[in-house]
Amino acid sequence: MAEKTKMLAGELYTANDPELAADAARAAAWMARYNGMIDAAPDDRVRLLHEGMGSVGRGVTVRPPFHCDYGYNIHLGEGVFLNFGCIVLDVVRVDIGAGTLIGPGVQILYHLQDGTTRFNELRRRAGDVTPRMLTNQLRELEADGLIEREVFAQVPPRVEYSLSDRGRSLSPIIAALKAWGDANMDLFTLR
Structure with a gap:
């Protein structure tokens, strides 16, 4: 089975697969342009959103800078607003429903669902986010008790992150919310 197929199915996959690396490089070039x-005029930015994302509804605003893994897994409903500094790690399909407003600096992280991940892998998946910004966000998640950090005493330093029990406890809630949203998509229209 192709690594991209595994990734899209939510299975464990090899992230440095040549096809996925090419997709990530295309997304990085697209993000640099965006x-x-x-x-730029909002209409010009919207045209570019349609080029880089899976689908984009009417009236969508994404304030730069914006970062993602691939872009093609992101689907934005009508009237979605993503404020600056939003990071969407889209190794699986990410649907953001109509009328959703997301504040500045929000990170939509799915990677840690699969288990422990090293800092450099999280950084690679986040695009051109600075190490400091990612570190600060990870520290906030750790302070909130949603993730755990393990530092290994070696050279070069190695740091790994994983979901805490509290973070893992959100998984069924998120899955239930997604299932409800999928079943009730007709309710999510702009009024």
Whole structure:
């Protein structure tokens, strides 16, 4: 089975697979163009969103900078607003429903569902986010008790992150919310 097929199915996969690496490189080039359009007209940015994302509803606003893994797994409903600094780690399909408003600096992380992940792998998946920004976000999640960090005494340093019991306890809730949203998509229209 192809690594991309495994990834899209939510199974364990090899992240440095050549096909996935090429997809990530395309997404990085797309993000560089999009994030460079900070002063561009909104219509120009929306055209570029359609080019890089799976689907984009009417009236969507994504304020740069924006970061993702691949882009093609992201589906935005009508009227979605993503404020600046949003990070969506889209190794699986990510649907953001109509009318959703997401504040600045929000990170939508799915990677740790699969188990322990090293800092550099999280950073690679996050795109061109700075190490400091990612570190700060991970520290906040750790302070909230949602993730755990393990530092290994070796050279070069190695740091791994995993979901805590509290973080894992959110998984069925998130899955139930997704199932409810899928079953009731007709309710999510702009009024």
